[in-house]
């Protein structure tokens with residue numbers, strides 16, 4: 001497609017104008033770009049070793065989901081959240097689910113198979129919320145990238161609880177009171193709402209839209225399945241996917257473009273808990289609000305700006321909670337948090353502008369630090385390097401948190417739109433030299449290797 005080859009993933013205005021035009025787009029790669037660089041992540045090692053029949057069931061589910069994905073591209077989604085041909089998907093879910101060792105896991109899979117056939121009912125959602133799963137199997141019309149397609153597309157995944165990371169999540173989630181006190185110290189009006197359950201897991205199966213590029217590191221259920229306003233919510237976070245992205249994209253970008261503190265090394269012991277708590281912090285950040293917080297007016301005025309700034313708020317409050325409330329307890333420092341956070345800012349920004357609200361949001365944060373001199377550009381020999389002091393970046397985050405509390409979380413829309421105009425990607429000058437370098441590099445993504453689904457001969461029980 002000549003169009004795709006000519007596409008500049010950093011052309012903010014042009015990319016934004018194409019939002020909603022990808023309904024019939026079939027490439028495994030999005031956004032359109034002249035080139036991509038892949039790293040492979042083998043999902044086999046995270047697999048449960050439940051035997052050849054279990055894996056054969058997953059392979060059948062993969063085929064059923066991919067056939068449904070093709071049908072959706074040809075004839076569309078028949079009714080909201082439903083499959084054109086739900087029977088093969090539901091059958092595969094029941095067969096695989098029946099082989100799970102835990103009773104609660106089998107029940108959850110059976111309920112999800114019922115939902116594939118008949119849709120979610122309040123009863124199904126309520127019962128699912130009460131089950132504690134070791135293995136989770138999901139199939140549905142699941143949300144993809146907001147700039148690509150706002151409706152869900154056929155996706156199925158399976159993941160296994162990650163006990164070590166779950167313990168970090170549970171310990172941090174238990175520090176609610178300290179977190180609330182900290183938020184009030186930033187701005188007396190700030191409160192923390194009810195944060196959905198957060199399950200740390202390792203992914204061992206992915207099919208359909210979710211298996212295309214780029215990859216999601218988390219899904220929010222049932223919201224990502226099109227069920228809005230459910231009182232029962234759970235985030236499923238894929239630690240192995242996130243780790244692969246950190247290793248192949250964030251760390252090399254940090255190495256090349258950042259001189260702040262000691263740098264980011266995802267393999268170092270001191271960073272073991274940082275990524276999962278970074279994503280948990282982002283989730284907490286989404287629930288930081290004021291009594292007057294209401295995005296209705298901003299949504300109506302400019303939905304993209306609204307979604308982008310909500311992602312910015314989640315990043316900023318989340319990073320501050322991670323650095324100033326949680327870090328000490330888990331044995332890492334605020335400077336480590338800033339190293340991780342800035343590396344992630346570079347990864348998100350490198351995906352392009354005008355395609356992903358969270359990428360535009362991370363661009364905005366870097367631009368804010370740059371414009372207030374918390375970060376400066378130096379010539380690193382082969383190109384620009386962002387330099388700064390972790391303490392000063394942290395002060396910049398506190399400053400931006402207070403700005404967000406007044407410009408975004410107070411309701412209204414004028415101040416929020418001003419903030420987006422001043423620091424967002426529509427104002428390119430502050431980060432132009434960085435974007436120029438990123439544009440020359442291919443978009444990085446992770447390919448899931450799933451040969452374990454087909455090599456059944458050597459897969460015994462246990």
Ligand SMILES: [Zn+2]
Nearest residue numbers: 282286311314
């Ligand atoms: Zn978010």
